[in-house]
Each structure stands twice: as structure tokens, then as C-alpha cells.
Amino acid sequence: MIATESLSKRFPRVTALDRLSMDIGPGVTGLVGSNGAGKSTLIKILLGLSPATEGRAAVLGLDVATSGGQIRERVGYMPEHDCLPPDVSATEFVVHMARMSGLPPTAARERTADTLRHVGLYEERYRPIGGYSTGMKQRVKLAQALVHDPQLVFLDEPTNGLDPVGRDEMLGLIRRVHTDFGISVLVTSHLLGELERTCDHVVVIDGGKLLRSSSTTDFTQTTTTLAVEVTDTDEHPDGTRVLRDALRGRGIETETGGELPGAGHTILLTAEGEETYDLVRDLVADLGLGLIRMEQRRHHIAEVFKDQDEDRPAPVPERAAAWAATAQQTGGGRDER
Numbered sequence: 317m318i319a320t321e322s323l324s325k326r327f328p329r330v331t332a333l334d335r336l337s338m339d340i341g342p343g344v345t346g347l348v349g350s351n352g353a354g355k356s357t358l359i360k361i362l363l364g365l366s367p368a369t370e371g372r373a374a375v376l377g378l379d380v381a382t383s384g385g386q387i388r389e390r391v392g393y394m395p396e397h398d399c400l401p402p403d404v405s406a407t408e409f410v411v412h413m414a415r416m417s418g419l420p421p422t423a424a425r426e427r428t429a430d431t432l433r434h435v436g437l438y439e440e441r442y443r444p445i446g447g448y449s450t451g452m453k454q455r456v457k458l459a460q461a462l463v464h465d466p467q468l469v470f471l472d473e474p475t476n477g478l479d480p481v482g483r484d485e486m487l488g489l490i491r492r493v494h495t496d497f498g499i500s501v502l503v504t505s506h507l508l509g510e511l512e513r514t515c516d517h518v519v520v521i522d523g524g525k526l527l528r529s530s531s532t533t534d535f536t537q538t539t540t541t542l543a544v545e546v547t548d549t550d551e552h553p554d555g556t557r558v559l560r561d562a563l564r565g566r567g568i569e570t571e572t573g574g575e576l577p578g579a580g581h582t583i584l585l586t587a588e589g590e591e592t593y594d595l596v597r598d599l600v601a602d603l604g605l606g607l608i609r610m611e612q613r614r615h616h617i618a619e620v621f622k623d624q625d626e627d628r629p630a631p632v633p634e635r636a637a638a639w640a641a642t643a644q645q646t647g648g649g650r651d652e653r
């Protein structure tokens with residue numbers, strides 16, 4: 317869907333992209349990086365709106381340097397900033413954008429109604445956009461990116477300004493853009509954790525350079541830590557504690573899951589091999605507890621980068637702070653999947 321080769325963009329005082337080479341296939345891809353990493357700059361180059369200083373890029377096989385118009389016919393774009401006209405309704409605005417993309421009047425109206433319904437805007441679509449909440453505005457921006465039925469959409473920070481519930485709803489919508497309509501998605505975020513449930517593939521850039529590009533499951537490869545959760549019973553009102561005691565009796569030290577709600581009921585231990593699974597199963601059965609789950613724990617994306625930050629000899633201070641803030645906002649990887 318997207319290929320870049322040694323792509324660079326230099327502004328007089330900043331190198332926004334630094335020899336970026338990557339290939340992005342179909343599906344939902346997250347482009348992650350802290351503020352100023354170069355995400356928006358990359359999207360503008362891929363749309364053919366801003367020329368690269370060096371290197372090449374192609375979108376859907378079309379060269380960004382020479383085929384910007386054709387790319388924008390086939391690609392939808394949801395910009396980061398609030399750029400909606402306040403005094404027209406969502407319907408008027410999205411119909412206008414559909415007409416700008418070349419749809420005839422009747423098709424533009426029909427597609428607008430369908431798309432606004434898909435993003436969850438119903439009666440309010442007839443009201444002026446100026447009175448909308450941030451979440452509603454983000455939905456209008458998403459609708460205008462989808463209305464001309466593109467093959468690919470670029471969504472620049474679509475969860476910006478949303479509360480946790482609004483963010484989850486938006487991430488669900490983004491996933492459905494691909495599953496329901498087969499449209500591939502490139503979605504940017506400065507929050508590492510939020511993309512792991514939504515994206516098939518994650519590309520991480522920092523200071524305009526590619527840090528890593530891999531499938532989400534590769535990022536979150538399994539660890540040797542086993543997470544176990546059990547029920548309480550009348551005989552053992554604190555099932556977690558008796559199981560921990562029983563494991564300690566067999567020489568196995570355990571931890572609990574952390575400070576998040578419910579995590580205190582999760583026992584974490586190191587699995588030496590299959591015998592550890594058998595031992596946990598047998599102890600749970602002997603104690604008469606119910607086994608809710610026993611699974612190998614996976615890394616969280618945020619955790620991978622937290623570890624990398626710790627390994628870095630001299631991290632740029634504000635970047636390290638941004639990553640740390642990100643890890644905190646996403647639970648720092650201490651919660652369970």
C-alpha cells in the first residue's frame with residue numbers, strides 16, 4: 317500500500333524525516349511516535365501535498381512526486397487539527413466533500429447518509445458543526461475521509477482530545493473501517509498502548525527515523541511469565557492467597573498482577589516448563605478452587621519501548637519524558653491482556 321525509500325524532509329532548522337525506508341501492506345497499520353516525530357510530515361508527503369527533500373515514496377503504486385492528484389482520489393485523509401466549518405451541518409459538509417471528490421449529487425447524498433450513520437452520527441447530523449462535542453467532530457472528520465470509498469485512509473491522531481470511552485469507540489470504528497469495508501488504514505498516535513488492540517502492524521518513528529516496523533504480535537511476543545487467576549470458595553475465601561502459599565510451599569515465588577483494578581487477583585510466576593502448568597493445575601484442584609485462567613503473559617508495546625528507553629545511554633530528555641508519559645497513560649504495561 318505504501319513504500320518509502322530513504323525518504324527525508326528537511327526544514328531550515330529541523331530534519332523532520334531522516335532517510336525513512338519502509339513497506340506497509342494492507343490492513344490496519346499504526347504509525348507511532350512522540351510529538352514532533354514526523355508523523356504528520358510523512359502523511360503530507362504521502363498525499364503529494366508536500367515535496368520530500370530526498371528519497372522516494374509510492375502510495376498504491378503511484379509516485380507521490382508526480383501522481384498526487386491520483387493518490388488523493390483513491391486515499392481518504394483525516395487531518396489532525398480542528399478544521400471543520402462551524403456554521404454548516406455535518407450532512408452539508410460531508411456532501412460537499414463527496415462532491416469535491418467527484419461523486420454526482422445523488423450518490424454524494426446517499427454515501428453521506430450511509431457514512432455518517434456508520435460513524436455513529438444520527439439526528440445531530442442536521443445541526444451546525446460548531447455545537448458538536450470533540451468526539452462528534454472527530455466522527456465528522458472520519459466520515460469525510462471515507463465518503464468517496466477510498467482504498468486507503470490516513471487518520472492523523474483520530475483519538476486526540478477524546479476521553480477514554482470516546483477513544484475506545486473511535487478505535488473500534490477504525491477497526492471496522494477495515495473489517496466492514498476492506499479499506500486499509502494508516503493511523504497515527506503518540507500513545508503506543510492504544511494501537512496494539514487496533515492495528516495488525518505497527519511502525520514506530522522517533523526524530524524522523526524508523527525505530528521499528530513489525531506486526532503487532534511480534535511486538536507483544538510471549539514472555540515466560542505465567543498469569544493465573546482462581547476463584548474463591550467458602551473454604552478458601554481468599555483463593556489467590558492460598559494458592560500463592562501452596563506454590564511457595566513448592567519453592568515457587570509469585571507476585572500479584574499490580575495496582576490496576578482486579579490485577580491483585582492475578583498471580584504471576586515464572587514458568588520453567590510444562591511441569592509448572594501441571595503443578596498449578598494440580599494445586600488448584602487439590603485446594604478445590606476454580607481455575608479462571610492460566611496463560612502466558614504477553615508484552616505490551618509500551619513495555620517494549622520502556623525497556624528500550626532504559627537501555628539508551630543518553631536519551632533526549634523531552635523524548636524520554638514523552639515515552640514515560642505514554643507508558644503511564646497506557647498502564648505502563650503492568651496490566652494483563
Ligand SMILES: Nc1ncnc2c1ncn2[C@@H]1O[C@H](COP(=O)(O)OP(=O)(O)OP(=O)(O)O)[C@@H](O)[C@H]1O
Pocket residue numbers: 327328330331332349350351352353354355356357358396473506
Ligand atoms: N512547515 C514546517 N516548517 C518547519 N518545521 C516544521 C514544519 N512542519 C513540521 N515541522 C517540524 O518537523 C518536525 C516533525 O513535525 P510533525 O508535525 O511531522 O510531527 P508529528 O509526529 O506529526 O507530531 P505532532 O503529533 O505533534 O504533530 C517537528 O519538529 C516540527 O516542528
